[in-house]
Amino acid sequence: MKKRYIIFLFSVMGLVSFTGIGDKDTLNAKKGKKTAVFSKVVYKGDDQIYKDNPLQANEFYNPLLQGCYPDPAITRKGGDYYMVCSSFAMFPGVPIFHSKDLVNWTDLGGVLNNVAEFNPNDTRISGGVYAPGITYNPHNETFYMIVTAFSGNLGNIIVKTKDPKKGWGSPIKLDFNGIDPCIFFDDNGKGYIVHNDAPDKGKELYEGHRVIKVWEYDVENDKVILGTDKIIVDGGIDLSKKPIWIEAPHLYKKGGSYYLMCAEGGTGGNHSEVIFKSDSPKGPFIPAPSNPILTQRYFSKDRANKVDWAGHADIFKGPNDKYYGVFLGVRPNEKSRVNTGRETFILPVDWSGVYPVFENGLIPLEPKLKIPNGVIENKTGKEGFFPNGNFTFEENFTNQKLDYRWIGLRGPRENFTTITKKGLEITPFEVNIKEIKPTSTLFYRQQHNAFSFETNVDFIPTSEKDLAGIVCLQSEKFNYVFGITKKGKDTYILLERTEKGQSKIITSTKIDIKKSIRLQVKATGDNYQFSYSLNNVYFENLGGTVSGDILSTNVAGGFTGALIGLYATAANDAKP
Template sequence: MLKRKGKAVLGIVAALATLTAFSTKEYPKKWAKDDPSEPIFSNFTYTGEDAVYRDNPLKRSEFYSPILQGCYPDPSITRKGDDYYLVNSSFAMFPGVPIFHSKDLVNWTQLGHVLDRESQLKVQTTGISAGIYAPDIVYNPHNDMFYMITTQIASGIGNMVVKTKDPKEGKWSDPIKLDFDGIDPSLFFDDNGKAYVLHNDAPDKGRQRYEGHRVIKLWEYDSQTDQVVKGTDRIIIDGGVDPAKNPIWIEGPHLYKKAGKYYLMCAEGGTGSDHSEVIFSSDHITGPYTPAAKNPILSQRHLAKNRPNPVEWAGHADLVEGPNGAWYGVFLAVRPNEAKRVNTGRETFILPVDWSGEWPVFEGGMEALKPSVKVPAGVENRTNTEGYFPNGNFTFSDPLTAGKLDHRWVALRGPREKFLQITSTGTILKPYAADISEQKPISALFYRQQHKNFESTVSLAYVPASESDLAGITCLQSEKYHYVLGITKRGTEDYIVLARNENGSSRIVAKEKIKPTGKVKFRVKAVGDSYQFAYALDGHNFRNVGTTVSGDILSTDLAGGFTGALIGIYSTIANKIR
C-alpha cells in the first residue's frame, strides 16, 4: 500500500547524496547514419476511452475535471492580470516541473518546463519518486517577478527557489539553495512588500508526540538576497486542526490575505486515502492561527468506497481568484480502476470556491466529485481544439518526426537531447549502457497514462545485434515495477519478449521467435487492471504476446511512490532480460 507522504519523504531526505560522475560508457554510442542497431521509433498513438466521459457528455456550460489527466500531482497556481500559471511535481522526470498557462482556468496550454537544464535539475541517481516535490509558483507584484519554490530530493540540494520575469519565455534562473529543512515550501508576499516562506517540518527536537506529527513553520524572506532571515522562524501550526486527536502530516501550506485577515490552507492526513484540505485564519501573519469550525473543507475520505466513478485522495490544494472575481481551487486526487488500484497517478482537479463568507468553501468538495464543472461566466470550453491541452476521451498522435518534441514527452534522470535524434523518418533513441531497472539516466521517452482504458501503438525499425541489445515499449511505474515488450537477440535468432519486473526482480512472461524483418509495430491495450501486449510484423495484423497481465505493478498501491504509470519507448545495450 502507498506509504504516507511524510514518512516516505523523511526516508528519502535522510538518504540525500552527492551527485556522482558518470562514466562515458553510460552515454550513447557514436552516432552513425542509417545504423540498423540504432532503433528508430515513429507514429506513436495514444487513445483513451473511459466510460465516465462517454456516459457524461459535456454541456456547453461545462468542462471536465481533472483538467490535467495522468501524473500531474501537487498543483500550484498563480495569477498576473488575466494570465494564470500552474505547475506540478515531477520527481525524477526530466525536464522537471511542467508549467501550464491559461486565460480563463478552462483552456490550458503547456509552456514547457520550469527546470529544463542539468544545472537546475540534478536527479541522475535518484529513484523515480525522489527529485522534485510540491512546487509552489507565485507572482510578486512588488518586483514584477515570478518565483517557483520547491524541494529537490537529490544531490544534497533540498529546498530551493528559481525565478523569472516572464514564464512564457521559459528562462528560469538556476536554483538558489535555501537554508532550512523540511519540505513543501511556499512563498507569500504581503501588501507591504514583506515576504515570507512557509513549509512543513519536524517538531522541535524532543517534542515529537506521535508518528506523523509535523508542524508548519513561517520565516521572513529577504527578496533581495533570496534567503530566509535567520532567527525569524516560528511554528505557526503544531500537529494540525485538532492536536488532541494527533493529526498526521500537516503539509503543503499556502497563505492568502483577504479583507485584512490571513488564511492558511494546508493538506492534512497524508497523501493517500485519508487526505484532506484544512483552513486556519489569523489577524496577524505570525499567528495565532485558529482553525475553521468546519474542517476539512475538501476531502473524499468519508464517502462510500463503492460509489460510482469514485474520486479519492483529494487534497493538497491552492486557491486563485478567477475571472469576474470568483475563486477557484486546484487540487490533487486519484481515480481508481475497477480493482480499486491507482494506475493513472495523482491528477490535477479544479472546483469553484465560495468565499462570500468568512471562510473559503470548495463547492461540492465534501461530496462525491462529479466529472464536470461549470465554466466561469463568459468562458468557452476549447480544451480539445488545436493548441489546448486535451481532456476527457481523446487521441494523441505523434509521428516523432517534428523538429521539436512535444512537451508531454519526458525522460528520466537526464536530458532527452543526449540520447535522441529526430529525423524525417522517426526519432532515433541512441541506446545507453543502462537497463530500465537501474537508477541511472536511461534511453527512453515517456508519455503519461491518462485513462483507465487506453490503447497505444508505435512503430520501430531496428535490428538487435546481441542479447545485450533491446528496443521496444514499456509500461512503467518505477525502476522496480514495470513491463517491457521488446525485440532482442538469443544467439543468432530474433525474439519478441515480454518481461515483468516486480520489486526489482524480472521474469519473462512470454517470448516468441520471429523472422528478422527489421520492422515491428508494438501495441499495449489496457482495460482497467488488465493489460494486453501485442506486436505486428506487417504493421497491421497484431499478435498477442501471452495472455492479459495484471496492472497491479503499475499501481501506486503495490509499487508505492508518488508517480503514475508511464508508457515509454525504450532502447538499451545493457539488456537484463535474458
C-alpha cells in the same frame, strides 16, 4: 509521506551522491551503438466515464490534467494564470501550464530544464522534485517558483522570472530544511515562506507528527532571515487526535486577515484540506470550526466513478474575481488501483463567509464543471491546448521540437533522441530500465484507465544486450518490458514483468523481422494486453491478459503514476 522526509534528510546531510548526468552513457551512445527508430505513435483514451458524460457547450472535464500531474500550485498576473505540478525524477522538472480562462491550458514544458542546475540522475523515481509553489509578486513584477529538490544536495530552492514563457533563472538554495515550501508576499511587499517540517528534536509525539513553520524572507537578497522561523501549526487542526502529515501549506490574505491552508491526513484515502485564520502571518493560527474544507474520505469505497485522495490544494481568484482551487485527486480503476497516478483537479470556492470552502468538495466529485462566466469556448485538445476527456494523441516525429508531453527520466530526452526522416531515433545507453540512472527511454504519461498505445519500431538487435520496444513503468522496481532482443542467432520478442525488483519472463517467441514491427499495449482497467504485428495489419497477443497491479501507485508505492515509454537499451538483462 514520511518516506519523502527521510530521503530529504539523506540529501541535505550529503548522503545522496551527485555526479554528472549520463555523461558516460551519452558518450557511449555516440560510439555506434545499435539504434532503434520509432514512428507512428498513437495513444488513444477510452474511459467509459467520458462516454457516459458527454460535454455540453458550457462544460469542461475534471481533472484538468490527466495522468501524473500532482501537487498543483497556481498564481495569477492580470488575466494570465500559471500552474505548476510535481515531477519527481522526471525531466525536465516541475511542469508548468498557462491559461487565460482556467479551461484551456497550454503546456510550457518544465521550469527546471537545465541539467547542470537540476540533476536527478541518481534519484529513485519518487525523488527528484515535488510539491512546488508558484507566486507572482506585484511589488517587483516577478514570479517565484519554490520547491524541494531531492537531488544534488539542493534541498529547498527558489527560481525567478519576469515572464514564465521565456524561462527561469538559476536555482537559489535556501537555508532551511523540511519540505513543501510556499512563498507569500504581503500588501507591504514583505515576504514569508511557509513549509512542512519535523517537530523540534525530542518533541515528535507519534508517527506522522509534523509541523508548519514560517520564515521571514529577504526579498532583496533572496534568502530566509535566520532566527525568524516559528512553528505556526503543531500536528494539525487538533493535536489531541494525532493528525498526520500536516503539509503543503499556502498563505493568503483577505479582508485584513491571514489564512493558512494545508493538506492533512497523508496523500491517500484520508487526505483532506484544512484552513486556519490569524491576524498575523506569524500566527497564532486558529483552525476553522468547519474543517475539512475539501475531502473525499467519507464516502463508500465502491461508489461509481470514484475520485479519491483529494487534497494538496491552492486557492486563487479566477475570472470575475470568483475564487477557485486546484488540488490533486485520483481516479482508481475497478480494483481500486491507481495507475493514472495523482492528477490535477479544479473546483470553484465559496469564500463569501469568513472561511473558504470548496464548492461540492465535500460530496462525491463529478466529472464535469460549468465553464467560468465569460469564457467563450472549451478548446481543450484543439489549437494547441492541452487535451482532457477521451482523446487521441498522434506523433509522427516530423517536428524537430518534441511535444512537451514526451519526457525523460533522470535526464534530458535530448541526450539519446534524434529526429530523422524515418522517425525518432533512440541511441541506447548501457543502462536498463531497472537501474537508478538516466535511461534511454522517451516517456508518455498514462492518462486513462482504458487506453491503447501503439508504435512502429525499426530495430534489428545484434546481441543479447540489445533490446528495444515499449516499457510500462511505475518505478524501477515495478514495470513491464515488451521488446525485441536476440538469443543466439535468432530474434525474439518477449514480455517481462518486474515486481519488487524481481524480474520474470512471462513469455517470448521467435520472430522473423523483415521490416518495422508495430507494438501495442492496451488496457481496460486492471487488464493489460501486449501485442505485435509483423505486417502492420494483424496483431498477435503475447502473454495473454496480465494484471496492471504493478503499475499502480498504491501497490508499487511512491508518488508517481504509470508511464509508457519508447525504450532502447544496450544493457538488456531480459532473456527469452
